Amino acid sequence: MISMTTKFGNWLLQSKHSLISFSLLRIIYGLGMLTVLIPSFADRSVLWGPSSWWVDPEAKRRGYWTFDTVLNKSNEILFDVGYVAFIVLVLVFIAGWKTRYITPLVLIMLVALQSNNSYLTNGGDTLGRITLTFLIFANLSEHFSIDSWLRRRKGNFREKERSNEFWNLLHNIALLLCMTQIVIVYLVSSYLKLIGDNWIDGTGFFYSLNLEAYQIYPMINELLWQSTLFVKVSSWLTLIAQGGFIIFVLWRKSRPWAVAVLFTMHLGIAVLLAGLWQFSLVMIALDLLFISNREWTTIRGFINKKILRKKDIEAAPAIQHKELINV
Amino acid sequence: MAKQGQKKRFMAVIAALVMVLGYTTVALSMSVEASSPVKSALSPYFSQKWNVFAPNIQKKDYFLEVRNRSVNSDGKTVESEWIPVTAIERRGNKGSLAQSRIQKLSQNVSTAYLSRYNKLKSDQRTSARKDFVSVSQSKRKVMSDDEIIELLKGEQKNSSAVVRFVRMDYMLVRYATVFTEAHSDTSADEVQWRVVRKQNNDFAHRFMESDQFEDRITTFGWRASDAGSYEPAVEELEQIIDRQEGR
Numbered sequence: 286m287i288s289m290t291t292k293f294g295n296w297l298l299q300s301k302h303s304l305i306s307f308s309l310l311r312i313i314y315g316l317g318m319l320t321v322l323i324p325s326f327a328d329r330s331v332l333w334g335p336s337s338w339w340v341d342p343e344a345k346r347r348g349y350w351t352f353d354t355v356l357n358k359s360n361e362i363l364f365d366v367g368y369v370a371f372i373v374l375v376l377v378f379i380a381g382w383k384t385r386y387i388t389p390l391v392l393i394m395l396v397a398l399q400s401n402n403s404y405l406t407n408g409g410d411t412l413g414r415i416t417l418t419f420l421i422f423a424n425l426s427e428h429f430s431i432d433s434w435l436r437r438r439k440g441n442f443r444e445k446e447r448s449n450e451f452w453n454l455l456h457n458i459a460l461l462l463c464m465t466q467i468v469i470v471y472l473v474s475s476y477l478k479l480i481g482d483n484w485i486d487g488t489g490f491f492y493s494l495n496l497e498a499y500q501i502y503p504m505i506n507e508l509l510w511q512s513t514l515f516v517k518v519s520s521w522l523t524l525i526a527q528g529g530f531i532i533f534v535l536w537r538k539s540r541p542w543a544v545a546v547l548f549t550m551h552l553g554i555a556v557l558l559a560g561l562w563q564f565s566l567v568m569i570a571l572d573l574l575f576i577s578n579r580e581w582t583t584i585r586g587f588i589n590k591k592i593l594r595k596k597d598i599e600a601a602p603a604i605q606h607k608e609l610i611n612v
Numbered sequence: 613m614a615k616q617g618q619k620k621r622f623m624a625v626i627a628a629l630v631m632v633l634g635y636t637t638v639a640l641s642m643s644v645e646a647s648s649p650v651k652s653a654l655s656p657y658f659s660q661k662w663n664v665f666a667p668n669i670q671k672k673d674y675f676l677e678v679r680n681r682s683v684n685s686d687g688k689t690v691e692s693e694w695i696p697v698t699a700i701e702r703r704g705n706k707g708s709l710a711q712s713r714i715q716k717l718s719q720n721v722s723t724a725y726l727s728r729y730n731k732l733k734s735d736q737r738t739s740a741r742k743d744f745v746s747v748s749q750s751k752r753k754v755m756s757d758d759e760i761i762e763l764l765k766g767e768q769k770n771s772s773a774v775v776r777f778v779r780m781d782y783m784l785v786r787y788a789t790v791f792t793e794a795h796s797d798t799s800a801d802e803v804q805w806r807v808v809r810k811q812n813n814d815f816a817h818r819f820m821e822s823d824q825f826e827d828r829i830t831t832f833g834w835r836a837s838d839a840g841s842y843e844p845a846v847e848e849l850e851q852i853i854d855r856q857e858g859r
Contacts, residue, residue, distance in 0.1 A: 294621025297628055325712040328852055332713050336845035339786035339838075340721075342779050348656030361844065404720040405713045411660050418657075454624050461632050466639060473643045474662040481668065489669045491815040497673045498719055502707060510818065559711050 308428035310570040315379035317566035351400035381430020409564025422455035475527035676718040680792040680800030704856035743833035794849035806831035
């Protein structure tokens with residue numbers, strides 16, 4: 286028991302984990318937010334701005350601090366400035382500049398936007414908002430970011446700050462909370478699917494393709510639901526992948542494959558079902574958190590060796606050896 | 613020194629366990645239907661539902677349709693055609709890989725509205741479908757909020773369900789007013805809406821030529837249009853309708 290506490294305590298305090306996955310999550314979350322903000326740009330006033338005044342009797346009853354002045358509904362110009370500022374913030378977030386300060390600002394904007402009209406949010410928006418609250422305390426910019434590029438240029442003078450035990454603890458708790466959240470999503474949704482008949486016999490999957498509300502390319506959906514084999518196999522794969530998620534990700538060998546299957550599933554949802562890019566990208570980003578830095582290196586080696594057929598595998602500049610101790 | 617390190621590790625483990633177990637309790641209580649003190653305290657921010665496609669999956673498409681009526685220069689009452697709000701909102705997004713959220717707006721509003729309507733008792737639902745405005749002997753009588761609540765409440769004691777329904781009803785008056793005005797370019801005295809539910813043939817009957825299910829339509833009574841509507845919204849909606857309709 287003491288040994289387990291010591292081991293877990295060391296895991297929590299000695300270094301930050303899943304730094305590559307967190308950096309990828311930052312980019313994917315940002316892209317997810319852009320898939321909402323950019324296509325809705327022309328309709329923004331009716332959706333979240335002053336012309337959505339008619340939803341206020343409900344929107345004003347959210348029950349938490351909604352940062353109303355950030356995306357102001359009482360003035361078109363102020364609202365537009367806020368909306369464009371949100372897009373710019375998301376772009377800076379994706380680029381990974383001053384991420385520690387930008388992340389809370391992105392969360393404030395996201396809460397303000399979602400609170401302006403509660404009839405436009407889906408599971409992806411909710412999941413994004415909740416996990417972004419945890420991610421304020423995580424290091425999202427160790428890789429693929431301007432922050433990391435600047436750090437490399439300046440040398441290791443911030444090494445002390447990065448290895449601070451307090452920040453390591455907050456980062457790792459944020460990781461655990463995000464993992465908990467995604468496990469809950471899979472467990473609850475697979476349990477609900479299993480207690481009904483609709484997913485076992487393929488009806489659930491069929492209707493998800495057959496509802497007009499979710500169709501982007503009705504012809505493709507129609508082509509797919511005509512095949513009994515496709516519908517049945519997809520239904521069962523969904524049930525197995527979601528229901529067995531926790532087992533598949535705990536077993537190191539099956540972990541990348543489980544994540545790959547769910548990645549494909551969510552990409553399929555994004556392409557085939559309307560309005561679910563944000564949801565799919567958030568789910569993909571959270572799935573990736575289960576892959577450690579060491580596993581990313583293995584995956585990179587596998588891709589280089591087997592797919593790209595490279596003979597000499599060198600560490601990419603972004604993943605230096607000293608950073609790989611943070612697995 | 614070693615003792616201090618051990619204490620630090622112990623405290624870290626406790627902190628992590630408290631956070632993870634605490635959040636698991638919160639998230640699971642949000643995901644189940646039953647109410648609990650934890651759920652009511654934290655539900656606004658951490659509220660989450662993962663039952664969209666399970667166990668009772670969504671099998672119907674919801675369409676909101678609105679129309680208006682007004683008295684013309686000859687003194688005759690003129691009713692507009694039903695305007696398919698949801699169909700218009702969705703039209704321009706077909707074939708687009710990343711869609712505007714406009715395509716979900718009236719569908720989500722009408723499902724939320726129907727859900728509140730279904731929480732009313734049977735006689736209250738009948739009252740909810742009645743007109744809240746009447747015209748007799750050239751006299752127009754608009755029911756006040758209190759009168760509407762009184763009418764719906766009747767002998768029942770479910771005031772909160774009634775108030776929640778009336779609040780959404782009022783929202784729909786506002787949206788129907790600006791939408792019909794934007795669509796027909798005329799302001800109206802009264803508005804009305806209906807929710808159409810369409811269900812495609814099920815999996816076993818998907819190749820059957822005839823429709824397995826009939827459309828279900830719930831039509832609500834006439835309501836006095838919103839006199840204080842936000843004028844720029846009409847213009848914004850006109851632009852959206854033009855874009856969606858390809859005009």
